[in-house]
Amino acid sequence: MITNARVLQPEFIPGEVKHRDAEVSHLSDTLRPIATNEGHPTPSFLTGPPGAGKTCIARHTVTQLRENVVDLNHQYVNCWEKYSRFKTLYAVLDGINETLDIHRQSTPRDELLDRLRAYDGPHYVVILDEVDQLQDKDVLYDLHRTPNLTLILIANREEDVFSFLDERLRSRLQSCVRIKFGQYNLSELVAILRDRAQWGLEPGVIDDDGLEKIANHAAGDARVAIGILRNATQFAVQNDHDEITNDVIRNAVPEAIAEVQQETTERLTDDQQIIYEIITGHDGIRSGDLYDEYCTRVKNPKTQRTMRNYLTKLEQYDLIRSEGNTKDRRYHPVT
DNA sequence: GATCCACAGGAATCCTCGGGGT
DNA sequence: ACCCCGAGGATTCCTGTGGATC
Numbered sequence: 001m002i003t004n005a006r007v008l009q010p011e012f013i014p015g016e017v018k019h020r021d022a023e024v025s026h027l028s029d030t031l032r033p034i035a036t037n038e039g040h041p042t043p044s045f046l047t048g049p050p051g052a053g054k055t056c057i058a059r060h061t062v063t064q065l066r067e068n069v070v071d072l073n074h075q076y077v078n079c080w081e082k083y084s085r086f087k088t089l090y091a092v093l094d095g096i097n098e099t100l101d102i103h104r105q106s107t108p109r110d111e112l113l114d115r116l117r118a119y120d121g122p123h124y125v126v127i128l129d130e131v132d133q134l135q136d137k138d139v140l141y142d143l144h145r146t147p148n149l150t151l152i153l154i155a156n157r158e159e160d161v162f163s164f165l166d167e168r169l170r171s172r173l174q175s176c177v178r179i180k181f182g183q184y185n186l187s188e189l190v191a192i193l194r195d196r197a198q199w200g201l202e203p204g205v206i207d208d209d210g211l212e213k214i215a216n217h218a219a220g221d222a223r224v225a226i227g228i229l230r231n232a233t234q235f236a237v238q239n240d241h242d243e244i245t246n247d248v249i250r251n252a253v254p255e256a257i258a259e260v261q262q263e264t265t266e267r268l269t270d271d272q273q274i275i276y277e278i279i280t281g282h283d284g285i286r287s288g289d290l291y292d293e294y295c296t297r298v299k300n301p302k303t304q305r306t307m308r309n310y311l312t313k314l315e316q317y318d319l320i321r322s323e324g325n326t327k328d329r330r331y332h333p334v335t
Numbered sequence: 336g337a338t339c340c341a342c343a344g345g346a347a348t349c350c351t352c353g354g355g356g357t
Numbered sequence: 358a359c360c361c362c363g364a365g366g367a368t369t370c371c372t373g374t375g376g377a378t379c
Contacts, residue, residue: 287342
């Protein structure tokens with residue numbers, strides 16, 4: 001049934017992308033100076049809801065660029081994982097193999113930066129994904145000032161990034177090229193799924209009607225859509241079906257949605273997970289009650305202040321939202 | 336209007352960890 | 358073996374906010 005499982009994986013970057021022509025050409029136009037050797041491109045900033053293809057298009061475009069430019073370095077950095085200044089800079093240096101003898105996390109602050117500045121190799125394109133998760137936004141300033149380095153920033157909402165920047169940084173990044181991604185509509189999702197099915201599954205395993213059902217459940221999110229297709233395929237294989245029926249699709253939906261959700265929650269600490277669980281168990285819990293319940297569930301609870309830090313973090317991750325101010329603020333799970 | 340309460344969040348400080356230097 | 362250093366997380370301390378109550 002499966003001819004190529006790789007194309008169903010979330011991290012797969014297709015060689016050609018559909019329905020994002022405008023975005024792709026906008027981004028490659030921005031990067032054009034690299035190919036034509038006409039100086040330094042403006043940084044780009046891709047924004048849009050989850051599963052709208054931002055990461056995919058960024059990586060795809062850089063890959064395309066590499067086909068035209070022989071000498072080009074590039075690196076993809078997920079700022080959720082590399083949230084601290086050190087981690088981000090380390091990952092960036094890693095892309096140009098400058099990290100060999102850096103082990104210490106306590107390498108003097110400017111050591112990493114000095115190395116980056118000293119870089120005189122080919123043009124270097126750095127994709128910073130989930131840039132709103134950067135703890136210390138100053139690193140953007142440092143990277144922006146690095147010669148021969150071009151930034152592609154990715155975030156869900158522009159204001160998540162810009163509202164945390166100081167004046168100096170904001171005015172610097174004001175000039176970057178904004179590329180906004182909307183949600184995929186139904187027919188676009190179907191086309192994406194059709195490609196994946198064509199590349200990865202035997203013919204006739206799923207028909208257009210089935211693809212449309214999947215697209216419907218995905219609500220504009222391509223990651224969810226592909227996740228449903230992947231789970232449905234797995235289920236069909238395990239149960240010796242030779243095609244993916246509507247029942248199979250329906251069963252695959254909750255799991256696929258849970259997978260996407262889990263991706264975010266498994267990056268939380270134990271304490272953060274418990275707090276998140278408590279919030280999902282109540283619709284609209286108050287801070288005090290939340291803390292009381294949290295204390296009953298763990299052996300060594302963190303302080304209330306720390307929990308408040310967690311709450312802002314969870315809110316930033318879009319897992320919860322808060323309602324009301326100061327007194328009587330309530331926390332809800334994001335559905 | 337004064338006071339209290341429950342909470343938010345900034346700033347300073349403490350604690351811990353991992354690796355380097357001696 | 359020992360101390361030192363810097364980073365990052367947690368805690369402590371504190372000020373601010375806005376509704377409730379007297």
